[in-house]
Amino acid sequence: MNKAIDAYGPMQRIIEEGQRDIMHTYAQFPVVFASGHGRTLVDTEGKEYLDFVAGIAVNALGYGDETLAAALKHVIDNGVLHCSNLYWNPYAVNAAKLLKLVSGMDKVFFCNSGAEANEAALKLARKFGHLDGGHRSGIITMEHSFHGRTYGAITATGQAKYHKDFDPLLPHISYAVFNDFESVCSLVDDDTCAILVEPIQGEGGIIPAEKEFLVSLRKLCDEKNLLLMFDEVQCGMGRSGMPFAWQTYGVKPDVLTIAKALAGGVPAGAMVASGVAAEILQPGDHAATFGGNLLAMSGACVMLERLAEGTLCDHVQAMSAYFLKALHALQAKYPSIAVDVRGLGLMLGIQLSVPPRTVVDGAMSRGLLVASAGYDVLRFVPPLTVTEGEIDRAVGIIDEVFASLASQSE
Template structure:
């Protein structure tokens, strides 16, 4: 008999009723150290006082009016994003999947308006851009697409890190290239800076748009506000979500004025996107995370955590192979089955997230205290020892 909640998730056998910082707490008071942060969503931890205050204040004013009217909170957050990024304009969504849909539409509409329509969008093996029909067509993996055909046409997937294939594939007929600077679901695989620079050059050479999916790796997660900043280049369009709302559903598409030229009144919309509640929280998240001192602390904590993880790998070579990632989007490449290690962590009251390529994702709050990093390393070591025993 089917459950009241559609059974599309393979859920772990625990439920949390409260959170404090990097800790998730069950009804009986058991505390779990949360290194998943809602899959990189709770960028400032559970029950962050500043976010509670921002949400509570806005909740006492107005919740929703729709985009039929001007929304001051939306304009404030858009201005903050424009001020801190390459973008000239922002459209707000409720999720990363919705951001992916708009990015696809925007890229194709751009070339249509230029008088030379192009539809082929190049994506990459191992990518994850959401679970809408357009997003799964972009990623192309059988795991996500099987049984959901016919798929949206116009996507071409290239092998990961095959530079010859990329150079051969991008032509004057290419609409856009979409890529995650750091793959999350794909196994915490970072695109080298020189490769992102090369993609930028190829797109410029052939008149294609460059789309960055920073839904998981953006919003301070790598130690820069956005991951592509490490490469010193910018996209034409960028998808953002997860951490931007600090736990409140919020996403966005950022774009240059040129890339957005086809998106005029009536070409796209959202009933809830950019509502006052979400944008009030998002503005507070931006205020905190975009601060240089805060990002400096992310990098310091990353170095501390990574050093401990390298020691963990060295201590358990039959379980772990390597540490991956940048900032606080880190991964443990496993020798043993990654889900076995995740489950062993549950017994030590620590939460991690499995990914492709037999990797465990470590995505703690960006403000995780040093003491909690030390505790995380202790619990990961205990989980490893339990498996070895």
């Protein structure tokens, strides 16, 4: 066990101190993790958990990846973790080059999180609307979307529960119905400058966009001179089975936001843009002290090199097909519990007729970590390195939980 963690003492004490000292913005599960290997997390009492949450789609390489550890250690050993964007650093430059390669976009802005990447995109969109003396500032986003917790990002988020008690929000943001092109068209007016959409809605309940919807949005943006912006914070970095979901759909946005798995677990985010959009932000327009930080960028280089090799995405596609088949079999076995199975790549979900929390808790007590999404969806976002054997184990545990729920309702 990790000695540094061990020194904090027993699990219960850590939890009690956390409850006392950390602001109560999360409803944590009563567990403390001390170490990890592969796709397994180990708590401070030595209990092992197969992890199909991956820090909510962050730990794409699982735990203990030697290449990632060596790259981070190299930066630490050199003594400079951070040097500010007043100066160049080779890790950020290399990460930008790799990110352009795998995303097919033209220019990169580095920041630290998904919300920050979306803030950068919202600012870029507004400046685009002001080009050539224009005054367009309207941005259309989708109902049930999730874009983060900063002011711009919660405003862009099309879910009232995230807005409650925080108004006034950002003006000139409106919400269309996801996968309903007519609903988007009805919101476009002379003020509109951009459309922001998750190709696969994550927090909203693992809902993939229909290809036709994204194709139509692209056409609309071209006709009306609007920026098409994809939030790939959760579905990007290989999760959809391609480096980015836009490649899975074959619909290229003007702006792409990225975070979560970008640096393999070190906090990092990015907004990438192509064409005209790549040239809009100029010195003084936007900044982030830690953006492009050496430690984070060394992690990003490892992740992006792994994506560039191609084998990781091939693996995601193979595991996705295997996992989906097993989930459909589970749905056939428990049709009254599993209402729908959906998702893309290794971003999969089961819509449930029972509260997801009952399944999350049942799985956790049996040594499997899964999360919920929306009000009624069980979400699976395992490390992208997950194996068939681990998928079998996870599905076996969900099967046991469903069986016990089914027997209770008899």
